[in-house]
Every structure is written in structure tokens, then in C-alpha cells.
Amino acid sequence: MRNLRLDMCYDGTRYKGWQRLAGVENTIQGKLEQTLSRILGEAIEVSGSGRTDAGAHAKHQVASFHTESDMPCGEILSQLRTYLPEDIGIYSCEEAAPRFHARLNAKDKTYCYRIWNSESPCVFDRRYVYRLTDKLDVSKMEQAAEAFLGEHDFSAFCANKKMKKSTLRRIDALTVRRHGEEITVTVTGNGFLYNMVRILVGTLIEVGRGERTPESIPQLFGEKREKAGYLVPAQGLCLMEVNY
């Protein structure tokens, strides 16, 4: 049984997220499995490094799957590129170590959230940014970002109210940068709870607006969902990198 690794990207605009769901047509995982199954002539199940939300994007996602087929990787790559829709792209298809698993072996992941903080037009990237014209104090947001570094209980940053597993996660890097009219929040961590990045960004925005102070951030750890900030829209979110 071969174990293969796919490195890929997608524009999530028209999808209901990564995860295949019973009765839900348009998911990235579903589309990928359907296409691989047709190419390889057997039922394929893929594991992604993590689920991305409905409407969120990935510049670099990693998936792995097992197959009995002896089709060369180059041929699988070429057929995937032929049959997948143009909003899903495959960088590479390679043999992986027998025990490689895209989710279980991921050491950390990096997400980027793009805020278009201007009245000016953002026509060409309009599907990949969150437009927000509020005046934001980026230096305060940077200060608040530092408080997230390290391991904390992110219960307040988890949209799944029935979460029974640990809500401890470690954030290794979190930066807020303004480049002209755009503000970019980039976060690297060992794992992310359901909607965690989007709630974290919403909390940083509330700091930027002056509705919270950077000093108040540590009080959120271990708290209930309602103590943290609002959930920003998925379309500004993009999975950038997975490290193994």
C-alpha cells in the first residue's frame, strides 16, 4: 500500500470548507477524493493537515492518502491538474514515508488574515480580504499580539461550545503589519481550535478600535467564548504553510 503526499492550494470562495460532510456537495476534501477515486479506480480517502472553514483559502495545504494503485506520481499529478476545477491547484504529488499523516505529523501551521483597511477600491483581491474601514491602531494590535505568544487555554477562542478535548494551544508567532492600505495578521501555532484564528483576529481588531486594551488579553485565557472578540469573515483567512 503506497502512501502519497499532495501539496496544494485553493480559492475557497465557492466551497463549504475543507471537510467532506454527508449531504454537502461542495467541499475541497470531497472534490479531491472524488477526483482521485476516479483517476485511481478505487475509493480514496484523504487526510488534510487541518480543516479550513467554508469560504477560507489555502496557499499551501498538505494532504495524504493511501492507494493500491501503481500509477506513477507524475501521472497522478498531471491527471489531477486536468480534472480538478481551476480553483483547486496541485503543486506536487510525491511518495511519502509509510507512516506519514498530513494531520497527525503536522508540527505547526501558519495562517494569514488580510484586512483591507481603506475606503479605496480592492477590486482584484476582493475575494481574499475582509474590508473594514474602521480606524485601527496597529501598534496597539501589535502589543496585544504579544500577549498571545506561548501556551494558553484558548477556550474563549473556540466556537465549538461542546468541545470536550483540551483547549490548550501554543502560539509561536503572531504579527500584525500594515502595508499601505492592508493590515495583515500572521499567526503560527501547533494547532488551532474551531474558528480560533478568526476570533483571535476579531479580538485584535477590537483592541485596534480601542474597545479593549492590550493589557486585558491575558484575562481571556480559560474564559468562555463570549469574553473574546467577534468572529471575522472567513474570506480574509488563508492557510499559508504547514511544517512537518
Add this chain to the structure above:
Amino acid sequence: MRNLRLDMCYDGTRYKGWQRLAGVENTIQGKLEQTLSRILGEAIEVSGSGRTDAGAHAKHQVASFHTESDMPCGEILSQLRTYLPEDIGIYSCEEAAPRFHARLNAKDKTYCYRIWNSESPCVFDRRYVYRLTDKLDVSKMEQAAEAFLGEHDFSAFCANKKMKKSTLRRIDALTVRRHGEEITVTVTGNGFLYNMVRILVGTLIEVGRGERTPESIPQLFGEKREKAGYLVPAQGLCLMEVNY
């Protein structure tokens, strides 16, 4: 009578080009005139710096129009941003000199044509590039580009067979650059004939493929349409700048 200048951009994907045409619904000029007429309460006719083809884009287009209205420019700008669709963006709306005319006063224009020259995915910019996996010799294309500089009879680069006016045009700059998997052709000139940039790029591609030599370019000036290269798709084309 006030004379106003609009600086704008658009994603031309779903439009039938700049120019309003009788019976054609979706044109940029038509959409802009319809919206301005509603905002200002009078019939508005706009002049663009030039027509862009169906499916071509503009990162910077300039238009001018006359109005009897005394609505402040800031208010017109704000209402245009509210009522125009999200694939048309307005940078600014300003009072112009009484005799300013977006087309007649344009000194030169710069277009950029993007070729995605790779099998690799180009998911996020897929609507703004022409995918072409042929092996292209960029240094030969650069050499051919030099032959276009200066004033020439571009009859072979005009798709309008009934063109009765002069087909003399001056090209001030023409560069071909590879950045990773993308090849960009950038051209500045005092005016462009119908489909001229797209035929010019098609001709450069034929040089890049080895089907023509850089030395053969000067023989095309003053010739018939069929002597020049093929017409590349509009979606890779973008108007970048207009100089007055």
C-alpha cells in the same frame, strides 16, 4: 458646466469591455454612466482614456464627464463606491480643467500582459493571466521587443480590417520580463489600435517559441493583419497607467 475626472480600476472578467454598445448590457462605460446618471439626476456621458476589450482589466483607467450638478466631488465618490458593483473601483473624483478630456488629452498609456508560463497552479490570479505552458525563450522575446520601439505602421497589428484612419503609432517602451513562473509584457505608447497589444504579445510569443526570429519583426510594419502573430486572450491584459 463642471468637468470632472474619475480615476478608476476594474476586473473586466464579466464585462463586454469598456465601450457602451446599443443593446449590450454589461459594459464598464454603460455601468458607470447608468450609476452616475442616477446619482446626479441627469443623463451623463463619460469618456474613457481608451476602450478596453471584453474581458480585459484596468488597474488604472481615467474617465471624464460634464455635469450641471453641484454635488461635491467627495459625495459623488462616496455614492459611486456605494452603488457600483465590487468589480469596479473608484480611486478619486476631482474637478478637472474645463477642456480636459480623458481620451483626447492622453499622452501615453501603459498596458501589461501577464503570461502564466508553467504547469503549476495559478489559482488566485487565474482570471488575470493567460496560461501557456509552451517553452518560451524570453531573451529572444526581449530582442524582438526592441524592434517595436519608435513610430511604425502597425497595420498588421490591427484587428479592424476596415480601419480607414492612420495605423501609425509610437511605442516608447516595451519590456518582457520573467518573474518565476510568470512572464510579463509591459508596453507604453501614444495610442493603440484595436487588439494591437494582444496581437503584439501573440507575435512575441511566436518569437519565444522559435516560430519567428527577432530580426523578422521590422518586415511586419505596413503589412496585412495575417502577417503578424495570433491574438492572445483578453484576460491577461490590463491597462496600468494613463499619462496626461
